[in-house]
Amino acid sequence: xxxxxxxxxxxxxxDVKEALKSAGVVxxxxxxxxxxxRQGGHTETYRGTEYQVDFLPxxxxxxxxxxxxxxxxxxxxxxxxxxxxxxxxxxxxxTIDELIRIRTGERGAEAV
Amino acid sequence: MDTGDAAxxxxxxxxxxxxxxxxxxxxGGMDRSRNVLNMLMMNFWCLLIIPxxxxxxxxxxxxxxxxxxxxxxxxxxxxxxxxxxxxxxxQLLTIAFLGMFAVITPALISGAVAGRMKFAAWAIFxxxxxxxxxxPVFKWVYGGWLGVRGSLDFAGGTAIHVNAGIAxxxxxxxxxxxxxxxxxxxxxxxxxxxxxxxxILWFGWFGFNAGSALGANGQAVQAFMxxxxxxxxxxxxxxxxxxVRDGHPTNLGAASGIVAGxxxxxxxCGYVSSMSSIWIGLAAGVICSFAVRLKFKAGFDDxxxxxGVHFVGGLVGSLMIGLFADSSHFGNEHLxxxxxxxxxxxxxxxxIANGVTIVYSAVVTALILLALKATVGLRVTEDEELTGLDTxxxxxxxxxxxxxxxxxx
Numbered sequence: 001x002x003x004x005x006x007x008x009x010x011x012x013x014x015d016v017k018e019a020l021k022s023a024g025v026v027x028x029x030x031x032x033x034x035x036x037x038r039q040g041g042h043t044e045t046y047r048g049t050e051y052q053v054d055f056l057p058x059x060x061x062x063x064x065x066x067x068x069x070x071x072x073x074x075x076x077x078x079x080x081x082x083x084x085x086x087x088x089x090x091x092x093x094x095t096i097d098e099l100i101r102i103r104t105g106e107r108g109a110e111a112v
Numbered sequence: 113m114d115t116g117d118a119a120x121x122x123x124x125x126x127x128x129x130x131x132x133x134x135x136x137x138x139x140g141g142m143d144r145s146r147n148v149l150n151m152l153m154m155n156f157w158c159l160l161i162i163p164x165x166x167x168x169x170x171x172x173x174x175x176x177x178x179x180x181x182x183x184x185x186x187x188x189x190x191x192x193x194x195x196x197x198x199x200x201x202x203q204l205l206t207i208a209f210l211g212m213f214a215v216i217t218p219a220l221i222s223g224a225v226a227g228r229m230k231f232a233a234w235a236i237f238x239x240x241x242x243x244x245x246x247x248p249v250f251k252w253v254y255g256g257w258l259g260v261r262g263s264l265d266f267a268g269g270t271a272i273h274v275n276a277g278i279a280x281x282x283x284x285x286x287x288x289x290x291x292x293x294x295x296x297x298x299x300x301x302x303x304x305x306x307x308x309x310x311x312i313l314w315f316g317w318f319g320f321n322a323g324s325a326l327g328a329n330g331q332a333v334q335a336f337m338x339x340x341x342x343x344x345x346x347x348x349x350x351x352x353x354x355x356v357r358d359g360h361p362t363n364l365g366a367a368s369g370i371v372a373g374x375x376x377x378x379x380x381c382g383y384v385s386s387m388s389s390i391w392i393g394l395a396a397g398v399i400c401s402f403a404v405r406l407k408f409k410a411g412f413d414d415x416x417x418x419x420g421v422h423f424v425g426g427l428v429g430s431l432m433i434g435l436f437a438d439s440s441h442f443g444n445e446h447l448x449x450x451x452x453x454x455x456x457x458x459x460x461x462x463x464i465a466n467g468v469t470i471v472y473s474a475v476v477t478a479l480i481l482l483a484l485k486a487t488v489g490l491r492v493t494e495d496e497e498l499t500g501l502d503t504x505x506x507x508x509x510x511x512x513x514x515x516x517x518x519x520x521x
């Protein structure tokens with residue numbers, strides 16, 4: 001089992017969700033996060049004083065999938081979240097040691 | 113009692129009362145999210161303590177004996193001998209109306225001391241300041257020696273905005289800077305709250321200014337129109353400056369300009385014509401949009417720009433009466449401004465009245481704060497300042513997100 005984590009532009013969340021559903025993913029967890037990468041931040045001005053905003057709002061998407069489905073899930077995210085402009089975010093894949101469905105107690109691939 | 117006059121002043125009193133919560137939102141939105149409730153409470157505290165103190169003794173000092181030069185005395189303390197017969201009802205109404213001003217004037221100072229003042233110190237400072245600074249200066253300006261000399265202040269430019277503005281400057285000098293200022297920025301935590309507060313202030317200000325005619329008459333109508341125009345002109349001027357200087361027209365600029373225009377037209381609104389009020393608003397918008405940056409050059413941490421908006425704006429409006437006052441427009445007896453054939457006399461009187469107010473208010477404000485510093489203390493600890501005054505001083509949090517944050521204790 002793999003955990004696929006993506007940090008994306010917030011307005012792309014709907015597209016990513018639909019793409020993941022189409023790719024057969026049955027559950028998604030999202031978190032509103034802030035961060036910076038190569039895009040950098042922006043400035044805001046209040047009463048003539050400039051403030052640098054380094055951490056931009058992003059959305060973190062997490063899905064757990066079977067090893068066989070990793071590539072299609074990653075492809076779904078990458079193709080749906082891409083705008084070709086700086087700040088589109090990243091996707092990374094990590095291995096999961098154990099997975100348990102709370103309701104039934106099923107473990108491993110059964111619980112995906 | 114003229115029922116028309118009474119009706120208008122009744123409504124105006126309620127309008128002015130609404131300004132204090134409006135000010136609280138205006139300031140609260142600009143404050144940090146960890147201090148917003150403390151800001152609201154500093155303002156609402158004035159609504160709790162001042163009305164009672166006002167009828168006990170405040171009104172008596174400020175207006176008990178209208179003909180006194182310096183001190184209204186204690187003759188009207190506890191509203192002694194003020195009934196409803198004859199002119200009694202109108203007098204009682206006037207006391208209520210002026211009480212609203214006594215509430216909001218110390219509240220204005222709260223924006224400067226945001227984020228580090230002990231609530232206990234504020235709780236004592238606000239009412240004591242109202243009695244020792246607001247009430248006497250009010251007396252001098254209205255019916256007292258500064259008014260008799262010829263200076264004009266229709267609704268409280270000198271007595272309220274310059275008075276509270278200079279007190280705010282003294283307060284931040286004695287209190288000191290917030291930790292991290294000016295390196296660490298503290299932009300407004302909620303601009304929508306600022307805009308709601310601005311709307312409430314503008315709405316309430318019609319009572320503040322037009323109500324100060326103390327009747328439903330031509331002067332009230334002109335003051336109403338001037339309040340309408342100067343606020344718009346102030347906001348317009350500030351936003352245009354921003355567009356040219358900083359690149360963006362901002363909500364905070366619009367709000368600040370509206371308030372600057374309102375502040376400036378406050379002393380002038382019953383003495384100048386509609387067109388003059390536009391000039392006053394424009395001047396206040398431009399001048400205050402630069403004045404708010406003085407604190408960075410001079411190094412005083414006036415957190416929400418009480419000095420740059422209220423002190424400077426009040427001074428601009430008060431001095432511009434010396435240019436634009438037009439007694440013939442109202443058919444009243446008072447000095448005319450420079451542009452209306454009055455020469456420099458009124459301008460000089462305006463300068464004297466404001467100069468006296470600045471010196472007296474600065475000295476007495478300093479004495480009150482130094483006394484508090486030596487007793488209850490003025491500042492919260494550094495840890496408390498970083499934690500935020502909402503939880504430390506009030507045991508409350510402004511924004512609970514989600515359901516996991518609270519259980520029954």
